[in-house]
Amino acid sequence: MIKCTRRIIFSLLFLLLAFLLVGCKTADTIKLNTEKESLMVGETYQLEATVVPEKAKYKWESSNEKVATVKDGLVTAVAPGRVTVRAISGKLTAAANFEIYGHLDTGYTDELKLTKSFAGKSFIADGIGEVELSQLVDGDTAHFRNKGERFTFTTRFLYINTPESTGRIDPWGKAASSFVGEILRGAEQIVLESSDGKAAQIDATGKRYLGLVWYRNSANEDFRLLNLEIVENAYSNYTGSTGANDNYVDTFIDAAYKAGTSRRRVFGEPDPSFNYTGEVIEVSIAEIRKNFDQYDDGSNLLIEAQIMRIVGDNLYLEDLEATDFDDEIKKAGIYIFSGYGSGLGALKVGTIVRFQCQAVLNDIYGMQLTNPKQVRILDNEDGAEVEYTEVPADFTSLVDYEGYVVIVRNVTVTSVGTPNDEGAYTIYCKTEANAEINFRIDGGAYPKLDYNSIQVGKIYNGIGGVSKFHDTYQVMIGNQTNGINDFVLVSE
Amino acid sequence: MRKILLVLIAMFSLALVTGCSCQTKKIDKEFEDLTEVVKAGEQDGVAIEKVQITVNVTSGIVSDSLTPLVPEFEAEYPHVGVTLNTISGGYTELRKTNILQLQSNQAPTITLGYPDHFAEYYSASAMINLSNFIKGPNGYTEEELADFIPSYLAEGAGFDDENPNDYYSLPFNKSTEVLVYNKTILDKAIELDPTISVPKTWAEVKSVSEKLLALGSQGKLDGIIQVATGELEISEHINAGTFYTFAYDSSANAFITFTRQVKSTYTERANNEQGYLVFDTPENVANLTYFQNENTAKRFAVAETFGSNYASDAFKRGQVLFTVGSSAGIKYNEPEGNKFQIGISTVPYFTEDAKFVIQQGTNIAMLAQSTNLERAAAWLFIKYLLRPENTAKFAMASGGYLPVRASAYETADYQEYLTNPPLEKRSFSKAANLALQYREQGYQFFVDPAFVGSSKVRDEVGSALVSIVVNKHDVKTRLEAAYATLGKAYQK
Numbered sequence: 005m006i007k008c009t010r011r012i013i014f015s016l017l018f019l020l021l022a023f024l025l026v027g028c029k030t031a032d033t034i035k036l037n038t039e040k041e042s043l044m045v046g047e048t049y050q051l052e053a054t055v056v057p058e059k060a061k062y063k064w065e066s067s068n069e070k071v072a073t074v075k076d077g078l079v080t081a082v083a084p085g086r087v088t089v090r091a092i093s094g095k096l097t098a099a100a101n102f103e104i105y106g107h108l109d110t111g112y113t114d115e116l117k118l119t120k121s122f123a124g125k126s127f128i129a130d131g132i133g134e135v136e137l138s139q140l141v142d143g144d145t146a147h148f149r150n151k152g153e154r155f156t157f158t159t160r161f162l163y164i165n166t167p168e169s170t171g172r173i174d175p176w177g178k179a180a181s182s183f184v185g186e187i188l189r190g191a192e193q194i195v196l197e198s199s200d201g202k203a204a205q206i207d208a209t210g211k212r213y214l215g216l217v218w219y220r221n222s223a224n225e226d227f228r229l230l231n232l233e234i235v236e237n238a239y240s241n242y243t244g245s246t247g248a249n250d251n252y253v254d255t256f257i258d259a260a261y262k263a264g265t266s267r268r269r270v271f272g273e274p275d276p277s278f279n280y281t282g283e284v285i286e287v288s289i290a291e292i293r294k295n296f297d298q299y300d301d302g303s304n305l306l307i308e309a310q311i312m313r314i315v316g317d318n319l320y321l322e323d324l325e326a327t328d329f330d331d332e333i334k335k336a337g338i339y340i341f342s343g344y345g346s347g348l349g350a351l352k353v354g355t356i357v358r359f360q361c362q363a364v365l366n367d368i369y370g371m372q373l374t375n376p377k378q379v380r381i382l383d384n385e386d387g388a389e390v391e392y393t394e395v396p397a398d399f400t401s402l403v404d405y406e407g408y409v410v411i412v413r414n415v416t417v418t419s420v421g422t423p424n425d426e427g428a429y430t431i432y433c434k435t436e437a438n439a440e441i442n443f444r445i446d447g448g449a450y451p452k453l454d455y456n457s458i459q460v461g462k463i464y465n466g467i468g469g470v471s472k473f474h475d476t477y478q479v480m481i482g483n484q485t486n487g488i489n490d491f492v493l494v495s496e
Numbered sequence: 497m498r499k500i501l502l503v504l505i506a507m508f509s510l511a512l513v514t515g516c517s518c519q520t521k522k523i524d525k526e527f528e529d530l531t532e533v534v535k536a537g538e539q540d541g542v543a544i545e546k547v548q549i550t551v552n553v554t555s556g557i558v559s560d561s562l563t564p565l566v567p568e569f570e571a572e573y574p575h576v577g578v579t580l581n582t583i584s585g586g587y588t589e590l591r592k593t594n595i596l597q598l599q600s601n602q603a604p605t606i607t608l609g610y611p612d613h614f615a616e617y618y619s620a621s622a623m624i625n626l627s628n629f630i631k632g633p634n635g636y637t638e639e640e641l642a643d644f645i646p647s648y649l650a651e652g653a654g655f656d657d658e659n660p661n662d663y664y665s666l667p668f669n670k671s672t673e674v675l676v677y678n679k680t681i682l683d684k685a686i687e688l689d690p691t692i693s694v695p696k697t698w699a700e701v702k703s704v705s706e707k708l709l710a711l712g713s714q715g716k717l718d719g720i721i722q723v724a725t726g727e728l729e730i731s732e733h734i735n736a737g738t739f740y741t742f743a744y745d746s747s748a749n750a751f752i753t754f755t756r757q758v759k760s761t762y763t764e765r766a767n768n769e770q771g772y773l774v775f776d777t778p779e780n781v782a783n784l785t786y787f788q789n790e791n792t793a794k795r796f797a798v799a800e801t802f803g804s805n806y807a808s809d810a811f812k813r814g815q816v817l818f819t820v821g822s823s824a825g826i827k828y829n830e831p832e833g834n835k836f837q838i839g840i841s842t843v844p845y846f847t848e849d850a851k852f853v854i855q856q857g858t859n860i861a862m863l864a865q866s867t868n869l870e871r872a873a874a875w876l877f878i879k880y881l882l883r884p885e886n887t888a889k890f891a892m893a894s895g896g897y898l899p900v901r902a903s904a905y906e907t908a909d910y911q912e913y914l915t916n917p918p919l920e921k922r923s924f925s926k927a928a929n930l931a932l933q934y935r936e937q938g939y940q941f942f943v944d945p946a947f948v949g950s951s952k953v954r955d956e957v958g959s960a961l962v963s964i965v966v967n968k969h970d971v972k973t974r975l976e977a978a979y980a981t982l983g984k985a986y987q988k
Contacts, residue, residue: 345827450833
């Protein structure tokens with residue numbers, strides 16, 4: 005028995021010694037393949053450790069096994085969170101960091117039903133009503149009109165705030181806008197509901213109604229609450245209620261908590277289509293237009309350009325130098341949206357400016373610049389004469405003139421639209437070649453082209469910036485200031 | 497023998513087991529300054545995990561201006577990771593979010609907030625005493641602490657009755673109120689009547705308003721700015737009774753400022769948990785009656801006069817010529833296009849010895865649901881944000897906020913901002929210059945004393961002023977009603 009025990013002891017001692025000897029053979033260098041930085045819950049990833057010498061021993065370790073486990077280098081994502089996986093050999097460590105993201109689902113949206121009747125009711129007056137999409141602004145705002153009516157109104161979606169995609173480009177802003185746009189444009193029916201069942205309320209800007217947006221894609225389906233679906237898809241956090249009687253608040257809070265724990269999108273995931281570097285890229289308008297895909301990722305662009313026209317606080321600009329653009333040597337033009345309160349409307353046509361901005365492809369307005377910063381006057385502070393791009397009499401489309409300030413000669417006014425609340429209106433014209441062309445006077449333009457001065461049937465020369473508007477192009481008439489007259493009567 | 501065997505087996509097993517370090521979220525009860533550990537990235541010779549901290553901030557201009565500072569901080573402190581949680585809906589929602597997160601043990605490491613928010617968190621023992629860090633190895637010297645604007649710094653003290661000089665918050669984004677006026681109209685009025693000037697006192701507001709109303713009713717101020725379709729000229733507004741020379745954006749700020757300017761009282765703070773109402777005084781009643789009468793004479797209004805939360809829309813329509821608002825919100829008074837120029841001046845006062853102007857904006861604080869490592873990382877982040885060059889950088893990026901340290905005003909970048917700002921920041925730069933003038937011209941910044949529930953008092957006096965000015969409620973009766981609404985808890 006004693007002999008037997010001794011044998012066991014010696015065997016164990018031998019094994020221990022052997023283990024310790026082998027175990028002590030640590031690596032001189034150790035490296036990991038760290039190409040992958042994020043995993044979805046349930047996903048696995050095989051880490052490979054490269055050690056020198058090859059037979060050196062190492063062990064695997066996860067900094068948080070509740071987030072991810074590791075066995076023989078195989079990392080398994082368990083729950084959303086950050087985790088560091090290490091290969092350790094003696095005092096040497098090689099580490100790979102992983103962001104673990106959860107899966108999103110729309111369980112709350114799937115369950116929630118529209119229970120109120122909307123037939124024959126108006127959202128603005130009654131707090132619920134069927135509407136049609138007029139125009140999407142971004143992921144949390146759209147213009148609607150009551151079913152069958154022309155009057156449009158702006159609705160800010162309740163309880164959410166998606167990242168910016170118009171006046172500024174934020175991470176996930178474009179994705180949120182696309183997500184919402186795809187749903188609303190494909191919807192067969194849209195119903196707006198107020199938060200408390202009473203008449204629609206106006207938000208703090210005084211210009212937008214606050215609403216819950218229900219939609220369905222066919223008459224056989226249930227309505228879905230888009231605001232909630234946006235939260236469940238992690239394009240927005242829940243951003244609070246507006247009144248004590250608000251409906252659905254608990255559901256939103258639960259949905260936001262669930263989406264937040266996933267760490268997806270706005271809750272912590274980097275937007276793959278956003279340039280986070282913050283570097284300033286000096287570039288011409290022509291280069292932006294030629295390779296727009298390279299620049300509409302939130303990049304900080306530095307541009308020097310001449311102001312061709314000003315619409316409100318927004319500018320039409322042209323390159324200072326002609327370059328190889330559109331198979332010609334010429335300058336390129338573009339529109340920059342500056343938002344409100346920028347003060348850029350006080351600049352002069354002809355002034356040369358340098359500024360930083362971002363590029364954005366807007367579904368409705370096409371290629372634009374936005375978010376001007378660090379605006380400096382380089383020359384012509386008091387303005388200067390500029391050359392307009394002449395549109396030939398036999399043109400058929402303005403598509404080739406997008407971003408340019410053009411002069412269109414001898415157009416006959418066929419009708420003039422009624423100004424809206426902001427004084428915006430459209431002048432409908434025909435060219436000598438009988439092509440239709442519209443001149444738009446924007447609500448923000450100041451001073452505006454005098455509505456009462458336009459005479460139907462008369463011939464004018466019109467000057468303005470060419471911008472896309474849905475599937476067509478129109479000429480935007482700018483601020484009629486400092487002696488500018490952009491719609492000149494040429495003949496009775 | 498058996499013991500030896502068991503020990504060997506145990507040793508063998510131990511050698512086989514690799515270290516599993518499952519982390520669990522913990523909260524340290526006892527304070528320990530670990531800033532040196534976080535800076536070095538190791539504790540007792542062992543490398544620490546990257547310390548992750550979260551910061552709750554409001555979305556929009558604050559988060560936008562803060563975001564670029566995060567990667568710069570992380571580059572300097574590689575052992576700290578910072579996540580900004582941007583909360584939509586302003587500071588009310590930020591407070592609600594913090595309270596919800598505190599209740600669910602998910603509080604951020606750092607938050608922004610008003611002093612009365614912090615009074616609530618302090619009352620729940622949820623705040624970290626920053627003086628522990630200030631006095632520590634990575635704290636502030638006396639000279640550095642003296643570099644903070646004293647009135648800003650004072651907001652962070654007084655929470656702890658036993659240690660009233662301990663700081664529980666530090667100033668972060670500060671602003672003040674300024675007078676914004678329609679310079680285009682006023683210049684024209686001065687041409688017509690050279691005795692007109694930008695008013696410095698309430699007496700001048702009255703006399704200048706009388707002259708402007710006289711000119712306006714004669715139609716002499718019409719046509720200077722183009723009115724949009726549906727809008728009225730100044731003379732038409734006067735005839736319709738919808739024109740006011742002067743309007744205050746925030747009725748609560750107006751009420752509180754008036755109590756100071758007439759050398760009366762508003763609230764009396766007993767301690768962090770308790771404050772008393774002391775605004776029903778003969779001086780306040782007389783003064784509020786004065787403004788009630790000024791409203792009747794069309795020389796004073798509040799935003800609610802125009803059915804809005806802000807007077808800026810009425811100002812931009814030309815319905816108001818002078819408005820008092822936050823230096824952080826100046827851009828909301830900028831009209832689109834080249835409609836008119838704005839001027840910026842000091843808020844009116846009654847007497848030279850009571851030139852009080854309110855100090856606004858939030859402070860930065862650390863919440864207690866954290867480990868000492870997280871607190872240390874948070875302190876390093878707070879200290880980084882409050883470096884002179886960074887508080888200046890934040891102020892310039894945000895526009896209307898002011899640096900919180902005196903030396904920040906002397907940095908080359910901020911001097912350039914004050915003297916030669918980029919075009920889109922011109923109004924903000926004027927406001928920053930005005931804030932300097934306030935100090936040079938003997939104006940006294942004040943804050944309303946914070947205690948648990950002080951925001952309710954603030955809301956109630958705002959409502960009271962609206963009732964008095966807009967609805968012409970009897971002043972004395974309305975102030976008594978305010979006491980009744982707020983309840984006995986606020987009365988001595």
